[in-house]
Amino acid sequence: MLAFEMSRDDIRAAVRGTAFVDETEAGLSPIRLPHSIRQRGGDESIERMAAQTAGVRLEVLTTASVVAIEAVLTRSFPAAVPDDARPAVLVAVVDGRETDRKAFLNGPILRQLDAGRTERIDGAVAIAELSLGEPATRPRVIEIWLPQVSATEIHRVSADAPLHPSPTRARPRWTHYGSSISHSAEADGPTRTWPALAALALDWDLTNLGFGGQAMIDPFVARVIRDRPSELITLKIGTNPINADALRMRTFVPAVHGFLDTIRDGQPDTPVVVISPVALPMHETTPGPTVVGPDGHLTGTPDAGDRPGVLTLSYVRPTLERIVGERADPAMHYLDGRRLLGPDDTHHLHDRLHPDAEGYVLMGDRFVQIARHAVWAPRNPGE
Known part of the structure; x- marks a missing residue:
């Protein structure tokens, strides 16, 4: 002992x-x-x-x-x-x-x-x-x-x-919100989730609000982010409302605006980056809910004829980009999630939805390369 x-x-x-x-x-x-x-x-x-x-x-x-x-x-x-x-x-x-x-x-x-x-x-x-x-x-x-x-x-x-x-160290505080891909359960340990890989490489103080299956743009999470002092806030949203068939086109837009409004109530000037979903072929044009297909892998639900306004990634990505543009907030930015994991990387989606361990490393490395040159990225003291 x-x-x-x-x-x-x-x-x-x-x-x-x-x-x-x-x-x-x-x-x-x-x-x-x-x-x-x-x-x-x-x-x-x-x-x-x-x-x-x-x-x-x-x-x-x-x-x-x-x-x-x-x-x-x-x-x-x-x-x-x-x-x-x-x-x-x-x-x-x-x-x-x-x-x-x-x-x-x-x-x-x-x-x-x-x-x-x-x-x-x-x-x-x-x-x-x-x-x-x-x-x-x-x-x-x-x-x-x-x-x-x-x-x-x-x-x-x-x-x-x-x-x-340890005394609190002087380094940028980063709050990240997202789905299971941000939670990264398939990663090879807690330091190899893609947010952790990025935080360690950039020497940022990470708070990871990645919740498997639960990035539903919930108002109560927005209040937590609002009240968490940060030098950077990133929001990787859009996949779970499709997975669960939880929102429609009519409700998705005001839900995102309301989430951003709440954050801005407490942090009016903090850089906020809205990150759209990574490449997910099964939901690019096919809506949810996500189900287990005949082959045992996850898939979308093709028959949407009786469900008007269902979400797909082909709608979600341009909508998120438009929301960020329309808000005309100089400290708010849009990042296409396919820059982290794109159409040529989908062999890393081991179940068609979640990256494998190597996929999370790839995402972390790419985020680091983007952040090193981004106007929204905070800098460490002395940089």
């Missing part, structure tokens, strides 16, 4: 990537939406996605060479996905570089049985011990990235030297 342990207050103070932490009898649960609003989605889906710790990490100051995390994990899988398809991985980052990554040794699984029903399989405490390299002569900032595919109730953080919450 490692001799030095963080107090609960220190763990709370070390949490980055979210402003919200729930206290439980046994520990602390970072969560990406506040308790007061995360039940407003109409069912438990948004609450379950908000509990998964995508982009959330602990930042500590220490000379340690080893740090250990004990936590209860709650992972969720569609019934057809094997339990080991999305391992819950913990990653240590020192000076912007990964030093170790470990899958938690065990932990509970919350298996999705059908709409609205889940089953808890196991409640064991999971343990992961991470190497930080040689002991340092001076305290250094260590980032411990929590799994993007599980809710994480932290019970204990310990090391072989004292560790304390």
Whole structure:
């Protein structure tokens, strides 16, 4: 057992990537939406996605060479996905570089049985011990990235030297909102989601509000973004309303305007980038809802004759570009999502909807290249 342990207050103070932490009898649960609003989605889906710790990490100051995390994990899988398809991985980052990554040794699984029903399989405490390299002569900032595919109730953080919450670093704060592609469950660990890859490369302070299946342009999420001080806000929207057949042409436009209006109420001058969907052949001209086709892969629903005003990507992309243009806001910009993953990259869509691990790396790299030359991108101190 490692001799030095963080107090609960220190763990709370070390949490980055979210402003919200729930206290439980046994520990602390970072969560990406506040308790007061995360039940407003109409069912438990948004609450379950908000509990998964995508982009959330602990930042500590220490000379340690080893740090250990004990936590209860709650992972969720569609019934057809094997339990080991999305391992819950913990990653240590020192000076912007990964030093170790470990899958938690065990932990509970919350298996999705059908709409609205889940089953808890196991409640064991999971343990992961991470190497930080040689002991340092001076305290250094260590980032411990929590799994993007599980809710994480932290019970204990310990090391072989004292560790304390790191002071807030002077770097640009980036808030990103999006769907499962931003949540990036298929990525090879929490630092290889496309937003995390970009944030680490650009040295930006990421808050990832990517919620699998839940980027429904919800007003309560806009309020969270409004109240989260940022130097950059990016909104990757448009796919989930098609997947769920949740909006029509008549309702999509005012929903986007209302979302942007709410953000502007609190952050009138922050650069906002509206990112349209990546290339998804199954929905370019075919509306949702997204269903499992005869071949076992996801597909659209072709028969839209009795559903006037249904959305497809051929409508959503130019509509988002037009909305941004009509608002005539000099700090608001449009980015075509096909610049991140385009028609020539769709072999990375392993199920026709979600990129594989290599696809997320490609997206992260491309976003970095765009941001390095973009007028909307914040600069680090000294650049």
